[in-house]
Amino acid sequence: MSDQGPDATYQAALDRGEFRLQRCGDCGGAVFPPRVLCSHCGGASLSWHRAEGLGTVYSCTTVRMQPKGEAPYNVSLIDLDEGVRLMSSVTGIPSDAVRIGQRVRALVEQRGTAGILLFVPVEDKP
Numbered sequence: 480m481s482d483q484g485p486d487a488t489y490q491a492a493l494d495r496g497e498f499r500l501q502r503c504g505d506c507g508g509a510v511f512p513p514r515v516l517c518s519h520c521g522g523a524s525l526s527w528h529r530a531e532g533l534g535t536v537y538s539c540t541t542v543r544m545q546p547k548g549e550a551p552y553n554v555s556l557i558d559l560d561e562g563v564r565l566m567s568s569v570t571g572i573p574s575d576a577v578r579i580g581q582r583v584r585a586l587v588e589q590r591g592t593a594g595i596l597l598f599v600p601v602e603d604k605p
């Protein structure tokens with residue numbers, strides 16, 4: 480194991496194009512943001528695994544304060560099926576079209592050498 484902190488481990492995975500979450504070996508809970516101790520039970524046996532990345536939009540906002548010429552962007556809170564809530568952005572559709580309750584899937588986009596976590600809409604299976 481490397482001695483880098485959990486935030487650096489998380490970002491390093493994104494930089495490789497992988498969305499990873501921590502899971503607690505003691506209580507089984509998913510942990511986000513990255514931590515040293517489990518946010519549910521305080522246990523220290525956290526391990527990294529590749530996230531499924533499916534979730535539901537919990538809340539969404541359109542940010543219009545942008546430099547001239549740049550499109551407004553979307554800031555959403557996403558509830559992952561894996562049990563954590565995180566802040567991200569839904570892309571691939573106009574920000575105004577993002578709806579609370581919409582199903583989304585994680586997508587890692589490379590910007591330079593950095594991986595950025597975004598979400599794209601998915602069709603809900605009946």
Ligand SMILES: [Zn+2]
Nearest residue numbers: 503506517520
């Ligand atoms: Zn735990």
